[in-house]
Amino acid sequence: xxxxxxxxxxxxxxxxxxxxxxxxxxxxxxxxxxxxxxxxxxxxxxxxxxxxxxxxxxxxxxxxxxxxxxxxxxxxxxxxxxxxxxxxxxxxxxxxxxxxxxxxxxxxxxxxxxxxxxxxxxxxxxxxxxxxxxxxxxxxxxxxxxxxxxxxxxxxxxxxxxxxxxxxxxxxxxxxxxxxxxxxxxxxxxxxxxxxxxxxxxxxxxxxxxxxxxxxxxxxxxxxxxxxxxxxxxxxxxxxxxxxxxxxxxxxxxxxxxxxxxxxxxxxxxxxxxxxxxxxxxxxxxxxxxxxxxxxxxxxxxxxxxxxxxxxxxxxxxxxxxxxxxxxxxxxxxxxxxxxxxxxxxxxxxxxxxxxxxxxxxxxxxxxxx
Amino acid sequence: xxxxxxxxxxxxxxxxxxxxxxxxxxxxxxxxxxxxxxxxxxxxxxxxxxxxxxxxxxxxxxxxxxxxxxxxxxxxxxxxxxxxxxxxxxxxxxxxxxxxxxxxxxxxxxxxxxxxxxxxxxxxxxxxxxxxxxxxxxxxxxxxxxxxxxxxxxxxxxxxxxxxxxxxxxxxxxxxxxxxxxxxxxxxxxxxxxxxxxxxxxxxxxxxxxxxxxxxxxxxxxxxxxxxxxxxxxxxxxxxxxxxxxxxxxxxxxxxxxxxxxxxxxxxxxxxxxxxxxxxxxxxxxxxxxxxxxxxxxxxxxxxxxxxxxxxxxxxxxxxxxxxxxxxxxxxxxxxxxxxxxxxxxxxxxxxxxxxxxxxxxxxxxxxxxxxxxxxxxxxxxxx
Numbered sequence: 001x002x003x004x005x006x007x008x009x010x011x012x013x014x015x016x017x018x019x020x021x022x023x024x025x026x027x028x029x030x031x032x033x034x035x036x037x038x039x040x041x042x043x044x045x046x047x048x049x050x051x052x053x054x055x056x057x058x059x060x061x062x063x064x065x066x067x068x069x070x071x072x073x074x075x076x077x078x079x080x081x082x083x084x085x086x087x088x089x090x091x092x093x094x095x096x097x098x099x100x101x102x103x104x105x106x107x108x109x110x111x112x113x114x115x116x117x118x119x120x121x122x123x124x125x126x127x128x129x130x131x132x133x134x135x136x137x138x139x140x141x142x143x144x145x146x147x148x149x150x151x152x153x154x155x156x157x158x159x160x161x162x163x164x165x166x167x168x169x170x171x172x173x174x175x176x177x178x179x180x181x182x183x184x185x186x187x188x189x190x191x192x193x194x195x196x197x198x199x200x201x202x203x204x205x206x207x208x209x210x211x212x213x214x215x216x217x218x219x220x221x222x223x224x225x226x227x228x229x230x231x232x233x234x235x236x237x238x239x240x241x242x243x244x245x246x247x248x249x250x251x252x253x254x255x256x257x258x259x260x261x262x263x264x265x266x267x268x269x270x271x272x273x274x275x276x277x278x279x280x281x282x283x284x285x286x287x288x289x290x291x292x293x294x295x296x297x298x299x300x301x302x303x304x305x306x307x308x309x310x311x312x313x314x315x316x317x318x319x320x321x322x323x324x325x326x327x328x329x330x331x332x333x334x335x336x337x338x339x340x341x342x343x344x345x346x347x348x349x350x351x352x353x354x355x356x357x358x359x360x361x362x363x364x365x366x367x368x369x370x
Numbered sequence: 371x372x373x374x375x376x377x378x379x380x381x382x383x384x385x386x387x388x389x390x391x392x393x394x395x396x397x398x399x400x401x402x403x404x405x406x407x408x409x410x411x412x413x414x415x416x417x418x419x420x421x422x423x424x425x426x427x428x429x430x431x432x433x434x435x436x437x438x439x440x441x442x443x444x445x446x447x448x449x450x451x452x453x454x455x456x457x458x459x460x461x462x463x464x465x466x467x468x469x470x471x472x473x474x475x476x477x478x479x480x481x482x483x484x485x486x487x488x489x490x491x492x493x494x495x496x497x498x499x500x501x502x503x504x505x506x507x508x509x510x511x512x513x514x515x516x517x518x519x520x521x522x523x524x525x526x527x528x529x530x531x532x533x534x535x536x537x538x539x540x541x542x543x544x545x546x547x548x549x550x551x552x553x554x555x556x557x558x559x560x561x562x563x564x565x566x567x568x569x570x571x572x573x574x575x576x577x578x579x580x581x582x583x584x585x586x587x588x589x590x591x592x593x594x595x596x597x598x599x600x601x602x603x604x605x606x607x608x609x610x611x612x613x614x615x616x617x618x619x620x621x622x623x624x625x626x627x628x629x630x631x632x633x634x635x636x637x638x639x640x641x642x643x644x645x646x647x648x649x650x651x652x653x654x655x656x657x658x659x660x661x662x663x664x665x666x667x668x669x670x671x672x673x674x675x676x677x678x679x680x681x682x683x684x685x686x687x688x689x690x691x692x693x694x695x696x697x698x699x700x701x702x703x704x705x706x707x708x709x710x711x712x713x714x715x716x717x718x719x720x721x722x723x724x725x726x727x728x729x730x731x732x733x734x735x736x737x738x739x740x741x742x743x744x745x746x747x748x749x750x751x752x753x754x
Contacts (some may be wrong), residue, residue, distance in 0.1 A: 055426055064612060064742065067739075068614070074623060076609060077608055080454050087450065095472070097473060121432070124432045124433055125437065234448070235448045352436045357436065
């Protein structure tokens with residue numbers, strides 16, 4: 001196995017809608033900042049891979065425009081995934097294991113504020129059964145929350161508590177969208193998004209763009225004084241059909257975590273100092289905590305979403321990569337809201353309705369393999 | 371660290387303008403079943419699944435692989451969705467190769483598909499962008515200026531396009547899976563309506579429903595059989611920007627670089643004489659002459675002369691697109707992988723009636739975007 005590290009990261013602060021810039025105009029400064037962060041020019045990067053979705057861009061071939069700001073001249077080795085950009089980072093890591101590149105630039109972008117993301121995500125469901133009945137992301141998330149609450153007995157107050165903790169953390173993250181803390185009692189007064197999820201328990205859809213740079217051992221140390229090493233990673237998809245899964249759990253997140261821990265030599269999630277989860281609702285956070293082997297509620301273990309998580313700001317197709325970036329900030333000592341003595345962390349990304357497809361990373365500030 | 375990778379199974383659907391007998395999942399399943407059967411394997415033998423298709427607006431389903439997880443046997447497995455415009459089928463196969471090469475996965479199922487009858491490709495490929503004049507002309511209207519520039523630069527005579535189209539159809543007649551197989555003469559092509567001068571109706575690719583799947587395996591598993599595999603000698607995907615001063619859309623730098631990279635890695639110094647057959651992405655007739663030059667099979671300005679001399683025909687010096695190519699079968703997202711898969715079938719010696727005799731080394735190629743995305747592989751009957 002090859003040691004690979006994150007050596008740079010830049011994110012455009014979340015905003016609900018950026019009315020003055022296109023998605024590529026938001027992306028370009030992040031690429032420049034990330035390159036500056038690791039002190040190299042574009043020519044030092046062997047490979048580039050983007051994560052975005054044409055439906056989020058509201059056009060066909062949205063990613064083709066991004067190629068223009070990625071420094072693709074003279075021509076570059078490249079790939080684009082129609083997935084959250086965290087999955088693009090996973091592929092770049094695989095490519096380094098294959099020995100096909102030593103450095104890679106990963107970008108995530110989109111412009112969900114131009115459309116109604118919640119309704120657009122109806123088109124993600126199979127068109128014959130689930131899509132045809134008009135389900136959108138809010139409804140499938142609510143079905144999932146109901147299933148979780150029915151199984152565990154969690155109530156409205158529990159969801160409010162999870163959301164309030166994220167909002168308090170978000171207040172210390174300069175890139176967050178919702179920077180005002182809110183108490184559980186206040187959040188319990190917000191109107192239903194779709195019962196049992198209140199608006200205060202659901203991630204606000206924002207715009208952003210992200211650039212992250214990976215480098216293999218040998219290059220990574222030269223590009224960063226504080227590289228953050230990948231110790232383990234795995235991703236798993238499961239069936240989409242809501243009726244064919246136990247929505248109160250996330251089997252694929254559990255399996256991805258298990259495999260990633262195995263690669264990382266980590267026994268349990270309690271062996272890490274912080275966890276960044278792509279939880280789009282308070283209920284998803286509880287389901288994911290359980291899936292990676294943490295208690296669904298309460299403090300005491302690793303810090304959960306010290307960035308405020310998606311509940312403080314989320315941008316379709318970038319949210320997962322932001323989790324990886326937030327872990328990089330924490331473990332490299334660059335976080336505005338540092339977790340004390342953080343040395344090892346978990347980052348999680350998801351896509352699809354009700355946590356259909358999950359990706360789990362374990363990272364640390366020491367090399368994994370000698 | 372460099373592990374050998376081979377194609378151990380190839381399966382494609384019968385392609386047509388409307389596969390009304392199958393849902394999207396059924397169509398994809400038809401290809402994956404055939405590929406697994408070909409490899410003598412089951413879904414349980416697959417470690418990861420890679421899917422590719424062109425814009426989701428073609429069918430109106432966002433990230434459709436998510437509802438296809440069950441159909442392709444990806445439940446509780448790693449899954450990757452690739453989208454690199456028209457080249458996507460090829461880049462999906464290359465992604466699969468990288469997965470195996472990484473040592474993380476021993477057998478990977480790579481799938482590419484498009485069910486164009488679900489939507490309207492002309493609409494989907496005529497984006498109306500802010501601040502950019504809408505062409506409302508689909509891919510043909512977009513690529514015509516490049517073809518005209520090629521003709522102007524090289525002085526190629528007007529009958530080259532129709533000759534390429536008629537030859538492609540002749541080839542497709544030998545491919546049982548091809549969409550358009552009815553024979554047609556150069557005169558038939560010349561007499562068909564002009565769409566985007568100089569491209570006539572019979573010089574354009576069809577809209578097809580279709581899918582293809584490849585099973586890729588590491589060296590040890592590939593040698594276990596049951597059949598002789600196609601060894602992937604090299605593969606690469608390159609891109610260049612849409613807007614950059616000095617860009618040459620007729621002879622794109624990304625295409626040249628991609629070809630150079632895969633030839634060097636495969637030890638090819640003289641493509642014209644070393645390569646036995648090539649499957650290249652020709653959606654409009656003239657691109658066959660253009661890509662012969664861009665891929666280094668001849669000098670600039672010589673591509674159309676190869677066509678005029680008939681040296682790219684089936685049974686001639688370098689058979690180009692013995693399957694009939696994109697001009698006869700075009701499920702967009704699958705078209706690139708069909709090129710790579712057909713190249714693999716040739717070196718496996720299993721291309722049936724369109725088998726190029728004694729093919730040992732073959733090239734598969736696809737392009738996409740505004741002639742920006744290039745993806746190629748070199749496959750061989752022999753391991754390194």
